Amino acid sequence: MAQYLTFKLGREEYAIEILRVQEIRGHSRITPIPNTPAYVKGVINLRGTVVPVVDLRCRLGMPETSDMRFSAIVVVTVGAKIVGLFVDEVSDVADIQHAEVQAPPEFGAHAETRFIAGLVHVGERLIVLLSLDTILREDPSTPLPSPA
Template sequence: MQATTTESSQTDISAHEFLAFTLGKEEYGIHILKVQELRGYEAPTRIANAPAFIKGVVNLRGIIVPIVDMRIKFNLGTPTYDQFTVVIILNIAGRVMGMVVDSVSDVITLSPEQVKPAPEMGTALNTDHLIGLGTIDERMLILVDIDKLMSSAELGLMDAIAA
């Protein structure tokens, strides 16, 4: 019985660990459990007729991985690719995909008290993909629910591209 208590408390702790990354001037966070690995940016192979936010695909140890540029997806201006640009390799619903971000800073552990709900924006802005806002000292992280952000329609598109 003791082991079960320890395991569940470890799950609770890891459920609140977020990988912090930047897009433009803002800092975001995604659950660390969704992250498979971090890689430097390499130009992917373009796929004809793919939406602009899908940069293309890369071959990751024999697996074809679609790459999504989050600056384009979030409409944050023209992306630049330099030595700080990082591709976060994610495992979402059994699918492997890459997410291009400007940089990755660290892993942050947030207690439930440090996570505030996302503000209601009405119909002007869809906030369904936000877990909330994480605050630690003077930092504020926009916490993204990556499963909801990569909607099922987009995941279906990713499958078609990876095939």
């Protein structure tokens, strides 16, 4: 069994491994950085460290939203990097049995399936487990800024 932090993007619920989460911040001032990929919202100052913030909606090919009442930045570690994930709303922590995780479908998902680690039912909820390593993998044509 593993614990996952669940959050919403629109009406859909997603989750990432809780052991990757450093902290959850309310909507902070994000400074845009020129010449970065569209999914990089900018950077935040996290106690003296400059941290890039990725807009998960944009990265997953979802439309933007103007409703930011409950938005948050989930600060995660990916290898040696610290990255902020901009999400619509943080939900809770879910205990998920590895045996209950289903493989992602080949089509019909709201997110690109290459970013999906699996799907799981928790009660009445269908939760999409995201692969942080794939979402944040550095692409030479569109690199993520490194924390300073």
